[in-house]
Amino acid sequence: MKPPHQAVWPQPNLPALPPLLPGTAEVVEEFARVIYGHTPPGGELTTLELTAREDGVLDGAADRLHHHAVINCPLGDLELDTLTHLPPGASAQHPVPVVVVLNFSGNDETIDGQQAHRWPYAKVMAAGYAVLTVDYRQIEPDDPNPSAPGVRSLFLTDPESWGAVAAWAWGLSRCLDIAARIPGIDPAGAIALGHSRLGKAALWAGLQDERFAVTVSNDSGCCGASLFRHPGGEDIAAITERFPHWFVPSFAKYAGKENELPVDQHQLLAGLAPRRVYVASAEDDAWADPLGEYLAVVAAAPAFADDGIGYHVRPGGHDLLEEDWLLALAFAQR
Ligand code: GCU
Numbered sequence: 405m406k407p408p409h410q411a412v413w414p415q416p417n418l419p420a421l422p423p424l425l426p427g428t429a430e431v432v433e434e435f436a437r438v439i440y441g442h443t444p445p446g447g448e449l450t451t452l453e454l455t456a457r458e459d460g461v462l463d464g465a466a467d468r469l470h471h472h473a474v475i476n477c478p479l480g481d482l483e484l485d486t487l488t489h490l491p492p493g494a495s496a497q498h499p500v501p502v503v504v505v506l507n508f509s510g511n512d513e514t515i516d517g518q519q520a521h522r523w524p525y526a527k528v529m530a531a532g533y534a535v536l537t538v539d540y541r542q543i544e545p546d547d548p549n550p551s552a553p554g555v556r557s558l559f560l561t562d563p564e565s566w567g568a569v570a571a572w573a574w575g576l577s578r579c580l581d582i583a584a585r586i587p588g589i590d591p592a593g594a595i596a597l598g599h600s601r602l603g604k605a606a607l608w609a610g611l612q613d614e615r616f617a618v619t620v621s622n623d624s625g626c627c628g629a630s631l632f633r634h635p636g637g638e639d640i641a642a643i644t645e646r647f648p649h650w651f652v653p654s655f656a657k658y659a660g661k662e663n664e665l666p667v668d669q670h671q672l673l674a675g676l677a678p679r680r681v682y683v684a685s686a687e688d689d690a691w692a693d694p695l696g697e698y699l700a701v702v703a704a705a706p707a708f709a710d711d712g713i714g715y716h717v718r719p720g721g722h723d724l725l726e727e728d729w730l731l732a733l734a735f736a737q738r
Contacts, residue, residue, distance in 0.1 A: 625692030
């Protein structure tokens with residue numbers, strides 16, 4: 405792995421960054437107002453049924469559990485099907501911490517589909533963590549004109565008052581509710597981890613849910629870990645044009661006006677203090693602006709105690725690799 409970028413803010417010819425905000429509550433309020441929307445209270449895990457269990461999978465590296473969960477929301481129930489891998493030997497007497505991660509294309513794809521390389525389960529088990537995942541589309545469809553409604557339609561608030569990223573973040577917290585009910589998992593020390601658009605969701609979830617001890621953003625880019633005021637890669641015009649459903653509609657008015665945005669993403673990272681956050685970038689992932697992510701980490705660092713915030717940039721492109729997992733978990737365990 406190459407050493408991190410060496411650049412620091414201020415950058416020549418770039419505007420000053422907005423100052424760090426006083427505390428987590430202020431960060432949540434500002435970023436809810438400007439970008440992600442306000443997450444309504446509610447959503448209670450009622451039924452959790454173990455639907456299948458296979459012990460000793462992956463050559464004995466893990467026990468695999470499938471659950472069906474019912475989350476009671478004000479206007480109806482949301483049903484989630486989760487996949488959990490536990491290190492063998494994890495038990496109610498000897499529970500392990502959990503990494504909660506949404507997946508893009510179905511739980512089974514994380515085991516032997518095209519996405520399997522993103523899920524180095526055996527290595528994560530060996531590091532002493534359980535992993536719980538659910539298909540993000542079960543929480544909220546990723547579509548500006550979805551054919552089926554998601555969780556945002558199950559609350560009394562206007563569905564547009566929170567975007568899909570906020571809905572996925574809400575889902576990460578419900579996954580932690582589920583994990584906390586599984587014998588063998590210790591919810592203390594939980595990690596919220598996400599790649600790309602789900603890295604944006606992990607940051608928003610980690611900020612709002614203090615049960616997440618560590619938040620890990622992988623290649624989350626624009627509206628994730630990278631600075632709006634550092635040009636490069638995706639900008640507000642591009643993201644709000646292609647993904648209007650991700651954020652509150654009023655965010656689009658800042659297209660082309662990055663410098664007028666009341667916030668920037670170093671403030672969001674800093675809002676996670678005194679809990680811990682790790683940002684992972686990839687050198688060839690220009691669309692996510694790895695340098696903009698690094699500069700956000702540098703600008704957020706004063707909010708943290710030693711080793712409260714970490715970063716790596718690895719060779720290669722936009723992906724979640726074993727190397728990203730293991731470096732993030734090594735940071736979590738420091
Ligand atoms: C697109 C989008 C990014 C997002 C990425 C992903 O590239 O522009 O903002 O992070 O998809 O989720 O893979």
